[in-house]
Amino acid sequence: MNRPHRHSWFEADARARIAGLVDAGSFRELCGAHERLTSPHLAALDLPAAFDDGVVVGEATLDGRPVLVGAQQGAFNGGAVGEIHGAKLRGLFERARRTRPAAVLLAIDSGGVRLHEANAGLIAISELMRALLAARADGIPVYGLIGGSCGAFGGMGIVARLCDALVMSEEGRLGLSGPEVIETVKGVDEFDSKDRALVWRVTGGKLRRSLGDATMLVDDDIASFRDAARSLLARPVPARDLAALDADQRALAQRAARYAEARDGLDIWRVLGLPDPGAIPMLDAADFNRLLASLPSPTEAA
Amino acid sequence: MGAPWNQRAARRARRLERLAPLTRGREIAAADMVAALEAAIEPGDRVCLEGNNQKQADFLAESLADCSPERLHDLHMVQSVLALPSHIDVFERGIANRLDFSFSGPQANRLARLVQERRIAIGAIHTYLELFGRYFVDLTPDVCLIAAQAADADGNLYLGPNTEDTPAIVEATAFRHGIVVAQVNEKLARLPRVDIPADWTDAFVVAPRPNYIEPLFTRDPSLITEIQVLMAMMAIKGIYAEYGVQRLNHGIGFDTAAIELLLPTYAESLGLRGRICKHWALNPHPTLIPAIEAGFVESVHSFGSEVGMENYVAARSDVFFTGRDGSMRSNRAFCQTAGLYACDMFIGSTLQIDLAGNSSTATLGRIAGFGGAPNMGSDARGRRHASPAWLRAGRERAGDGIATRGQKLVVQTVETFREHMAPAFVERLDAWQLMEDMGMDLPPIMIHGDDVTHIVTEEGIANLLLCRSAAEREQAIRGVAGYTPVGRARDARMVENLRDRGVIRRPDDIGIDKRDATRDLLAARSIKDLVRASGGLYDPPRRFRNW
Numbered sequence: 001m002n003r004p005h006r007h008s009w010f011e012a013d014a015r016a017r018i019a020g021l022v023d024a025g026s027f028r029e030l031c032g033a034h035e036r037l038t039s040p041h042l043a044a045l046d047l048p049a050a051f052d053d054g055v056v057v058g059e060a061t062l063d064g065r066p067v068l069v070g071a072q073q074g075a076f077n078g079g080a081v082g083e084i085h086g087a088k089l090r091g092l093f094e095r096a097r098r099t100r101p102a103a104v105l106l107a108i109d110s111g112g113v114r115l116h117e118a119n120a121g122l123i124a125i126s127e128l129m130r131a132l133l134a135a136r137a138d139g140i141p142v143y144g145l146i147g148g149s150c151g152a153f154g155g156m157g158i159v160a161r162l163c164d165a166l167v168m169s170e171e172g173r174l175g176l177s178g179p180e181v182i183e184t185v186k187g188v189d190e191f192d193s194k195d196r197a198l199v200w201r202v203t204g205g206k207l208r209r210s211l212g213d214a215t216m217l218v219d220d221d222i223a224s225f226r227d228a229a230r231s232l233l234a235r236p237v238p239a240r241d242l243a244a245l246d247a248d249q250r251a252l253a254q255r256a257a258r259y260a261e262a263r264d265g266l267d268i269w270r271v272l273g274l275p276d277p278g279a280i281p282m283l284d285a286a287d288f289n290r291l292l293a294s295l296p297s298p299t300e301a302a
Numbered sequence: 303m304g305a306p307w308n309q310r311a312a313r314r315a316r317r318l319e320r321l322a323p324l325t326r327g328r329e330i331a332a333a334d335m336v337a338a339l340e341a342a343i344e345p346g347d348r349v350c351l352e353g354n355n356q357k358q359a360d361f362l363a364e365s366l367a368d369c370s371p372e373r374l375h376d377l378h379m380v381q382s383v384l385a386l387p388s389h390i391d392v393f394e395r396g397i398a399n400r401l402d403f404s405f406s407g408p409q410a411n412r413l414a415r416l417v418q419e420r421r422i423a424i425g426a427i428h429t430y431l432e433l434f435g436r437y438f439v440d441l442t443p444d445v446c447l448i449a450a451q452a453a454d455a456d457g458n459l460y461l462g463p464n465t466e467d468t469p470a471i472v473e474a475t476a477f478r479h480g481i482v483v484a485q486v487n488e489k490l491a492r493l494p495r496v497d498i499p500a501d502w503t504d505a506f507v508v509a510p511r512p513n514y515i516e517p518l519f520t521r522d523p524s525l526i527t528e529i530q531v532l533m534a535m536m537a538i539k540g541i542y543a544e545y546g547v548q549r550l551n552h553g554i555g556f557d558t559a560a561i562e563l564l565l566p567t568y569a570e571s572l573g574l575r576g577r578i579c580k581h582w583a584l585n586p587h588p589t590l591i592p593a594i595e596a597g598f599v600e601s602v603h604s605f606g607s608e609v610g611m612e613n614y615v616a617a618r619s620d621v622f623f624t625g626r627d628g629s630m631r632s633n634r635a636f637c638q639t640a641g642l643y644a645c646d647m648f649i650g651s652t653l654q655i656d657l658a659g660n661s662s663t664a665t666l667g668r669i670a671g672f673g674g675a676p677n678m679g680s681d682a683r684g685r686r687h688a689s690p691a692w693l694r695a696g697r698e699r700a701g702d703g704i705a706t707r708g709q710k711l712v713v714q715t716v717e718t719f720r721e722h723m724a725p726a727f728v729e730r731l732d733a734w735q736l737m738e739d740m741g742m743d744l745p746p747i748m749i750h751g752d753d754v755t756h757i758v759t760e761e762g763i764a765n766l767l768l769c770r771s772a773a774e775r776e777q778a779i780r781g782v783a784g785y786t787p788v789g790r791a792r793d794a795r796m797v798e799n800l801r802d803r804g805v806i807r808r809p810d811d812i813g814i815d816k817r818d819a820t821r822d823l824l825a826a827r828s829i830k831d832l833v834r835a836s837g838g839l840y841d842p843p844r845r846f847r848n849w
Contacts, residue, residue, distance in 0.1 A: 008827060011524070170849055197847040204849060281849040282830075282838060 007222040009147040010171045014056040014071035020222035022060035029058040039082045041117040050076045053084040057092045071107035074150040079110030082117040086124025093131035096140045103141045112154015125155035141237045146172035153178045164238045165215035167228040168205030175203045201265030219285040310479035328457035330507045335365040340373045348378040350443035354466040356606045359449035361485045361509035367391035380441050384409045393422045404428050410668035427671040431638045437474035446475040449513040453486040457500040460493040463607035463630035470635040476502040487512040494627035517609040519585045521559035524828045532819035534560035540763045540812045542578045545691040549581040551641040551678045553650020557715045559589040566596035566825040583641040586611040592825035592835045604632040614839040641678040646691040647711040648678040657776045659751030662733040672748045679749040681710045698767035715758040718784030725786035762808045781806045
């Protein structure tokens with residue numbers, strides 16, 4: 001073909017994302033589909049199961065350095081975290097404490113807890129958070145990658161913000177309650193979940209990068225996610241002392257005050273001083289990043 | 303000669319007299335619209351309510367439905383599309399009881415119910431061209447209720463990009479002493495251009511909200527499957543390239559959207575730019591943008607417009623038909639004529655195909671009609687001008703005989719199974735059952751088997767032009783019908799024989815490696831890619847965005 005191939009992260013499934021993310025051929029899956037670790041709760045409800053319970057975990061290398069990798073399958077129950085799914089991710093972080101890889105890479109694509117599994121799902125996601133924080137406390141950096149169709153919402157939105165750094169594409173979304181939930185609870189005047197342009201302006205990668213929730217914004221391209229992960233890996237492990245936490249807390253307080261009136265990503269870009277907020281959604285990642293970097297204080301958090 | 307020869311003019315004068323107290327100049331206040339319709343229309347009238355494929359005279363439709371059934375009854379509605387609930391309300395409320403139309407997509411269930419309850423008498427379900435033709439023969443409207451973008455104080459109308467059916471309707475009504483009433487979105491001191499002159503119109507109303515336009519031709523590339531990519535590759539290499547198809551019409555489905563998005567990539571790699579797909583009878587499909595930008599497309603004439611494409615079309619006036627004001631001019635009647643007589647190929651999808659190649663989108667419990675598809679998807683036997691594609695198809699059909707005419711390529715592209723694992727290939731079309739249920743004269747067949755030249759599925763291409771008997775034709779169809787019951791009942795030896803003769807061709811036979819059929823081949827994989835390809839000129843409706 002005459003044009004360069006571009007492999008969309010958004011369209012790829014978990015295994016294709018991992019294959020493009022790490023060094024070619026280096027991935028070794030743990031608890032793979034052949035072990036048929038399926039959800040007992042879905043079976044009890046007579047619902048279809050997946051042999052990987054919607055998450056792929058394993059080890060690989062990136063630039064020759066060992067990493068652990070987890071990737072959620074957005075196509076299976078919206079990437080929702082059930083008991084097995086959560087246990088596989090928790091195990092991944094526990095393994096990290098033993099094998100001490102250069103980083104854990106977590107490709108998030110999930111609406112949060114799998115509601116069918118109720119308390120088991122909630123417990124699984126809390127255990128996953130605890131294991132993630134324990135790995136970080138041991139000095140293992142955790143990097144999240146968000147660019148799938150389910151984004152990172154609910155408990156997985158919290159997990160995303162527990163990471164040392166986040167890479168997002170604009171198509172990826174990050175939030176706590178999803179747009180439909182907000183509309184259901186607070187009404188369509190509060191948030192119109194059918195206004196897709198609004199949904200992405202509020203939860204999408206560009207706004208998250210502008211606010212500092214995301215560390216890097218990349219185009220929807222597997223190679224771009226890989227390049228971003230490589231550059232994170234090349235950085236020193238981020239500081240995680242009390243001073244850093246205090247600084248984060250102060251930044252969040254300032255941000256809450258600064259954007260108290262904002263109803264839309266457009267408002268935030270206006271306050272940030274971007275010249276043409278309406279044109280921002282159409283910018284590619286490079287142009288957007290250049291624009292952001294040109295601001296006196298590019299984002300709220302480092 | 304006296305009155306007996308000019309009664310239509312006299313009738314018109316009577317109606318205008320009744321209407322006069324409700325108009326200021328040519329303008330009717332929105333609040334007076336129901337009264338105005340009751341004044342202008344008489345019981346038993348034939349009324350054309352402009353319901354198009356896209357643009358809808360929705361305010362006038364609601365006003366007509368709100369008229370008193372005591373004042374207005376027994377109306378005979380003639381309109382190309384029944385799209386809005388109010389189009390059916392007019393019948394349910396006893397205002398109208400006869401209908402001649404072409405297409406009723408979203409209202410097909412309610413329409414079927416009214417027919418079964420005998421509350422509506424359908425004259426016929428037409429193609430667009432047929433219905434327009436009858437406007438000038440025996441279905442001329444007494445009153446037409448149309449939609450325009452803007453009016454000036456004199457009653458001149460500007461139709462905007464979605465001209466669609468309006469010129470045909472107004473021409474028929476105005477020149478046979480009918481009454482022409484328009485709803486407009488705005489009143490302007492000076493119109494960008496005059497599409498309908500004031501002396502063809504009688505009154506207009508500024509509607510409380512802009513007329514509804516359905517974005518009917520926007521296909522989100524993110525929903526195109528790799529099977530559709532494979533079928534698009536097969537169509538391009540096995541049909542477009544072989545026949546050198548220069549002039550064509552595409553259906554509106556994802557199968558043909560995939561073809562449009564493969565032109566700048568796959569077709570380009572085969573060296574086909576300038577050799578295929580130069581001239582189109584087609585609405586401004588957003589998925590055609592990459593092919594236009596890549597220099598494949600020389601001209602596009604359109605039936606209507608498409609929401610969001612206005613600025614792009616205006617900026618590509620070498621390609622699209624535009625007015626002196628720069629905005630698009632579409633025209634369904636002319637574009638349907640172009641599709642019927644001036645195109646060498648139609649390609650589109652369907653829901654069911656039988657063993658004779660008859661295809662239909664009719665489903666039980668619905669009376670939907672087919673709009674323009676039968677005009678596009680039929681060989682124009684009156685055609686006389688030649689082209690290489692047309693001549694080659696004619697020679698293939700003639701076989702050893704002498705070809706005295708060419709043949710339009712009519713291609714059906716379908717996956718062997720549709721949604722919910724319903725087979726696309728069937729022994730008997732649902733259309734036959736529908737005919738019995740609804741008491742129709744004929745089964746609602748969209749494209750007749752004797753017009754179909756090729757069927758493309760993921761299993762292969764069947765060239766029906768090369769079949770020499772009904773039995774061969776049946777096996778050619780079974781031979782591409784995959785694992786459907788029809789496909790499994792094939793005569794394997796006969797199918798292999800047909801393959802040897804090139805009647806059936808598999809992807810391998812035309813040098814296509816199925817593993818190459820990935821979404822990476824699409825020139826745009828999302829609506830956002832289309833916006834980028836247009837240089838920011840395409841402005842998609844919100845529902846298609848994810849940014």
